Amino acid sequence: MRQLLSLLPRPSRYAGIEEGTVTKDPATVDMRIGLAFPDMYEVGMSYLGQKILYGVLNQRPEFWAERVYTPCTEAADILRTHNAPLCTLESDTPLKDLDFLGFSLTHELCYTNVLYMLDLGGIPLRAADRGDDLSAWPVVAAGGGCTLAAEPVADFFDLMVLGEGEEVMLEVLDLQNKARLLGWSRSQFLYEARNIPGIYVPSLFSYNSADGTLTPKHQDYTRVTRRVIPDMDTAFFPASQPVPFGAVHNRLALEIGRGCTRGCRFCQAGIIYRPARERSVDHLQNLLEECLASTGYDELSFLSLSTGDFSALKTLFMSTVDRCAKEQVSLSLPSLRVGSIDDDIMGRMAEIRRTGATLAPEAGSQRLRDVINKGITEEALMLHVQKLFQHGWQQVKLYFMIGLPTETYEDLDAIVDLCRKVRGAAGRVRRLQVTAAISPFVPKPHTPFQWERQLTLPEIRERIQYLRDAFKREKSMKMRWHEPVMSALEGIFSRGDRRLSGVVESAYRKGATFASWIEGLSLDPWMQAMEEHGLSPDEYTRERAADEPLPWDHLHSGTTKEFLAKERERAYAMKITEDCRYGACRLCGVCDVGKKESGLDRLTDTTSYRNRLNRQERDQQAHTPLTDETGNVLPSAKNEPPKLADELKVKAGHFRVWYSKEDRAVVLSQLELQSLFERVMRKASLPMTFSQGFHPLPLISFGRALPVGVASRAEWFSIYLRTPHTAEQVRQALYGKLPAGMEVLFVEELFNQKKVIQSVTETYRLDYTGPEEKKAAFFAAWEAFRNLDELVWTRETKKGPRSTDIRPMFRNFSMIGGTSMALDMDWSQQYLSPLALVKVIVPDSTILDFSLIKLSQEFE
Structure with a gap:
């Protein structure tokens, strides 16, 4: 793959030379591991989970973990044309030659990209087709949030990691290394791997193709429980990490904690990452210094499911912001809830950088916010946005969902009305923009709404159009929306069973890749695949009966099904369940409470699962209106x-x-x-x-x-x-x-x-690297060019066609040996790409036929 770098679009994605990468001598390691992210480089390099695993595994001298991402379709076509396999970035090793290949499944729409990467890597798609020889093909594994309900892709994986992977990955690789040394078969290795807490082996469950139900093959392996690291201060964090050449989030993401217990009833992450565990402030400050020194990032983000709920956020923020200001390092706080930061933090954020602020009311009416247990009031929201405007913000984005349980058209009207009120709170802010971002609700497994119906695609489109018509009439308000087709597909596969494996493979064969990208999204291959397999979307998006088996019942998040059912009842009664970090425990099943033990696996005799906070009460004060001495609300600040x-x-x-x-x-x-x-x-x-x-x-x-x-x-x-x-x-x-x-x-x-001052002359060496049969014609073109008085090149530019005589730009050129030329270029009148000029002179050549190197440049 590396020999084709110059042909690939955005070739830096595939070069593997980023700062912080790890290279090892293959002869000195026992296990070659690929960490695969089934999306583009720019997305995958923003994913902290892969960076953590990369650091954990490469700390071990006997393991070498490398990265691989989904190539764009143009790059994949080039690989196929040249019969080149998909390879790792660090060593250019074909995926089929690895010992272990682990995919991060962060969302359901990436499923066909997994098959796309396996196919490009020369690996059989289905686990059953890889035979029983452990060394014939890499062990193909999956991790990430989707694995707790990933039956639609279970047939493609040898095993899955449920929960947090830092510790369990090392245990799996140690076992595989042992298995290789002892000559175990693949099936024997997988049978032994079932004993590792957090490891799900799909082949150890029999599958009923009629209805998608599963039957365990072994009585001691009937349910697999999510793996959790109890104490975040003991969890690995990579001070050194690969720093991308461009990424969606190109910044230092410092993970301050895991888990959220706010209890939003639609939120899967709020269930499957419990309990709430914070890193200590002292530990975070040490990590911050190490990470900034190692990476050189100029932007820092405190990362958590709900950053504003970090109990010592003010202490951490205030101790960090001055240190960052000294080196002009910006500091951002994503995942903020309404009212989750106080005046002091907001004021300091305004001093650093003010772009847009994002808040998530999720629903327009208070009634519906109570149904989903959002836990915020309209009064709190208005106070928060008022303070944003007073501190100089001009843009506010509000996230909403449509199609939530019990939603009516009055609730949709309330979305528009709430945005009007936010606009009204801005006062006389110039260039004001209030944006409503609309996403269709998708019922997720392991949540109180896992039994709910999802809107059909026509219903989603109808409600989006209803809102679009309402927003058209409003000034300083605009609406954006999540593509309905994506939500429809997500709904099918988020609650799907193993029968959908055939649909995923068929859709891939029909060209369905990059389903999470608008450019690559088409519903047709998916619907054709479902029809071919005798399945209907309605079968997966329908309401589920409370007592019917669910495809993920054998995969345990730690939270009990009884707790989820009770929360669903409270939703319909519009009852609020408070955050158990600071309120009463509702016995969800994750924590050890009194004599009641956690539903998570006991890893050691001393393992204890509970919320671990820096402080028992948050170190911030509640929002209060900014007023003058007479009590009048202060006007919005100028955006200076x-x-x-x-x-x-x-x-x-x-x-x-x-x-x-x-x-x-x-x-x-x-x-x-x-x-x-x-x-x-x-x-x-x-x-x-x-x-x-x-x-x-x-x-x-x-x-x-x-x-x-x-x-x-x-x-x-x-x-x-x-x-x-x-x-x-x-x-x-x-x-x-x-x-x-x-x-x-x-x-x-x-x-x-x-x-x-720019140089006026530069010297280059041009080396011919193409096939021998084209060599004579290549240099003959240069001799023909030498005899020309002029050569006018017309090219398209942003300002239209431009013509230039390129002959005067070549002061001199001469042969060096039999395969090279020296080029003296004159840029005193105009500069053009020397690479483009060579292609003008030898139009039949490609970048594989020659190489250019600049040797010197001179100034006037």
Whole structure:
């Protein structure tokens, strides 16, 4: 796969040279492991779970864990055209040659992408087709939130990890390593793996194809229980981690806790990640320093299911925000509930950065919010948004669901009315925008609403159109919505049984991949596949009887079915169940309470499951209106830029850093390099000078953008530092900090140079790398070009067609040996991509036929 990098779109996705990657000698490890994420690189590299497992496994010298992501369809076509298998990023190892391949199942719409990756990796799709030889194919496993109800893909996996995987993954791999040494068969290994708490082996349950029900094959293995780490201060967190070349969330996500006990009745995560466990503040502060120093990120996010409910959030935030401000590291708090942060935190957030604020009322009416146990009032919501506007926010997004149990059209009208009230709370805010984000409700397993009916696709579309018509009449209000087809598919597979395995495979064969992307979404192959297998969507989206067997009954989250049924009754009675962290225990079954033991597996004699908090009461005060001395509510603040500390603007030194860019690093784009060098400067503890404005940026400038695929031994960037340094001190600080294929060559100090000066001449070496039979024609094209007085190249640009005579750009070119040429380029009048110029001269060539490397550049 690596030899095709230059042909692949966005090749940096597949290069495997990110900072923080782990490389090992294959001859020194016992187990080769692939951590597979069934979505694009940009999505997968935002997923913290994979980074945690990557760090845990690679701490063990006998294991080597590598990453692999779903290639885009264009990249997959290139692989197939060249008969190249899908490989790991770090070592370019085909997936079929691994010992263990683990997929993260984070949502149901990724299921066909799993088959897509197995197929591209040359691995049989179904576990039954991989035979009984343990060494013939990798053990294919799944983990992630979906595994507690993943029967629709059970036939494709040898085993699944239920719950948190840091500890159980090591136990599974140790067992597999033992099995390989002892010559066990695959079935013997899986039979022994059933004894590891948290491991689900689908093949140890007999499947009834008539109705999708399951029968255990062994009396000592009738139910599998989720695995939980009781104390988060003992849980591994990766200080060093692969830092992506572009990701949906390209920032340091510091996990401050797991679990949420708010008890929203629609929320699966609020059940399957119980109990609530917080890392201690001291531990988090130590992790923060290690992570920032190791990664060089300029943005930090405190990650949790409900960050605002962290009991010591104010203590943690206030102790962190000043430290981050000193290095211009921004700090964000996702997953905030209404009223979950107080005035002090909101005020400091306003000083850092104000973009948009997001809140989740989930329902427009108080009646429906009580049904789903959201636990917030309209009064609290209005106070929260009022304070946002007073602190300078101009944009507020509100998340709502439609199709919730007992919903009426009056509840839909209440969504519009609530957005009007939020708009009214803004006062005279300029450029005000209130956005309602609408998602159809999908009943999820292991929740109080697991028995409920889901709206049909026509019903979803009808209600979305009803809301769209209402929002069209409103100023400063807009509506966005989740694609109804996605919700319909999610509803089928979230509560599906094993009969759907055939549907998943058939849909994949019909081209159904990337179902969570609008560009790749089509309902037709899914419906055709269901019809072929004699199944109907209504069978899976219908209401379930309270006493009927459910496809996930043999998979235990720790929460009892009796608790879920009782919560459903309370929903219809519109009764609120308070958060058990700070209120009464409702005996959900997860925690050890008095003489009643947790439903989770007892891992040791001292294992105790309970909510673990920093404080028994939250360290924040309730919201109060911001008023003046006479009690009048203060008007909204002006949206002025955050104040930048004076010391961050000092220009104490200006340097040009020269570096090389070869091997796999040639695939990095200029935009990726800019982000890379900002992080490298932070890791090197070189204090950059920053600009002013709403988004202060380091004062860093670059030479001409080198085309992707072109190597160089003469690249540079210039940087201002805010404390005195010598050029040698800068070089030493940067030494060894760049990715593979890049090296700092030397550093020079710039004096009295305010404007970045670009080179006027550059020299390149062109090497022919194509087949021998094309070589003569390749160089003949260059000889023909030498004899031309002009060669006009017309190309499409953003401003329309542009024509340029490219002949004057070549000052000289001459042969070096039999397969190379020296090119002297003149950019005094205009710069064009040298890679593109070669293709103009030899139009029949491809990037596989030649390589270019820049050797030097000169200034006027």
